[in-house]
Amino acid sequence: MSVTSFLNLTVNGITVGMIYALIALGYTMVYGILEFINFAHGEVFTIGGYFGAIFLTWIIIQPGMPFVLKITLIILAFLFSIIATSLLGETVYLIAYKPLVGKSSRIGPLLSAIGVSIVLQNLILLIFGTTPITMPVEAIPRGFFIIGDAYIRHIGLIIIGITCISMFILSLYVKKSRMGQAMRATSQDIEAAEMMGINTNRIISITFIIGSALAAVAGILVCMYYGTLKFNIGFLYGLKAFTACVVGGIGSIPGAFIGSLFIGLIENYSIGLKFNLLGIFVALVFLLGTYYQFYLLPKKAKAGIKFIAPLFSKREEEKGSLVTTEKKTKKDLMSMEEKEMAKKAYYFGPLLIFFNFKKKNPSSFVAFHVRQSIKISFFNLFVFITMILMLFIFPNFQISSQWKDVVTYLMLILILIVKPSGLLGENIPEKV
């Protein structure tokens, strides 16, 4: 395994991650406002790709065409697909979701979305059959760089560039513009937003339009990257993009971006690298874990902070042991002795079971930290064993590519166990 093919894997991972990110934004923005998962979004992505490819096939990009004309046609194809797909996304919302959202049960719109997903897939099948649609060769940027023995295609870099620019513009739009402000207000409290004079119906429509437009861009880019697109590809991409949202923290735009990048990289590294190199990543996780166990968490315990960010599990919050910023005075209620005990808990970890802590009848504060300590110790132990296995016992083992998705999902589940709200999950606003 050379450094250059590592570079290759990285670029491929980022590229695929960017595609997921473009799709993921549609999921996360809709979820942010309506708190429902638009399962048909994957199909909207496929159809976006189909629209682009059909447009470029129709107008027949020819080999002899001047570069500028070719670029113009490709841009036109993007515009055509963006407009057509946005209309589709908006229509789906108006017909299938709007009559159901907010009425009666939560499961209604969800079922409707699954239904729409099936209908759309069958529609593609009916019109185009099972043969994948192909992108005209002339429309695909075919250049590449060679760095060492790494082979980097221009189209990959183009995908990364387009996604980063779209992300940047979208973040700016949501953060700065009045419409973006209205969007955020709507996603935080739709009823209050309405009473502030925001036409929330329009905001929801715009959200669907933006999400669909980005999915259309992703569809065309994937079709350019792989050359073809199959009628059912949207399901897998949609699922992964959605997972990326959850991993990054659903409802958060930067979260969707980070989560997607994560999935793209994990997918590529896990099957492309031998265990001795993968072990290095595991080692980094282990270092982070020990930093938490032996430095950060003891420090927090000593400061008397009972509630430690949603690091481990939501259940602690539900039990009501959440100490909000406004109740900081509680800090002083913990005695020095208790704080010392909580701090030590982290150093001894699971061994505490043998020391019979229960007998001493610890306060809820100490008990909380003992629980945390046991959890993180087991986590670290698990990571440590994995690291040893990878680095020293099976250094030359490589996961075969058919296990790609399984490995990816195992990793993701692990992340969610450690941090249930996702990597950049929003702090749950305290309800008064």
Add this chain to the structure above:
Amino acid sequence: MKILRVENLTKRFGGLYAVNNLSFSLKKGEILSIIGPNGSGKTTLFNLITGIYPPTEGKIFLKDDDITGLRPDKIAHKGIKRTFQTLRVFPNMTILENVLVGMHPIIEENIFNSIFHPPIMKRQQKEATEKAISILSFFGTRLTGTRLHHPANSLSYANRRRLEICRALASDPKVLLLDEPAAGMNPKESLEIMDQIKQIRDKGYSIILIEHDMKVVKGASNRVIALDYGEKIAEGTPKEVSEHPRVIEAYLGKKVAKNA
């Protein structure tokens, strides 16, 4: 001059009459207080006026404009704004942004403008920010200074109530509906907010105030309406209403029932 008129308003939830055949009007520049035991339909009345749900029967007029059954955002644009009993600031937006969102009814926005930011938009934005700050400074330095850019969920309970008032005032509403603005405040803060509500009225706003604290009601309001089981049981000056036998009965009755 009557600015808001409610005629024979009724709201039924299943078999429960939350508001029952209620008629009253609000004069320009006055504070009208609505009192009544818990569950007597005060908040429901606000929800009807602001269009969260349509009334079962009856009509609501803003001046001579029939606003019954309009969408909430339309009603806000017509000039009715409110605060909530269960604090509903936008928790992850800054204090300044919360007030800017409140300005929606008075600032033109369209997709083109918000994408391309022409200079006129920039000026508008700047003016809006200045106005927001001047509204926030009504409460001294509690919501201004560095706090402007803190998220609203970092505020204390009382400050969130103040922020909600600022947010509602941001679009210069014709009618301001305040749902228990002093709830959760200590006696000193209650008196302060009472004074401030009177100051807001003196600026020319017309206010309907829901309040539990009789001290605040007596100190602030021009007229009082008492509700029980959604029905109006008394109307008049604060003194008249507080001495009205049915009001005493309604309040005492509840207390006796609770103690029993």
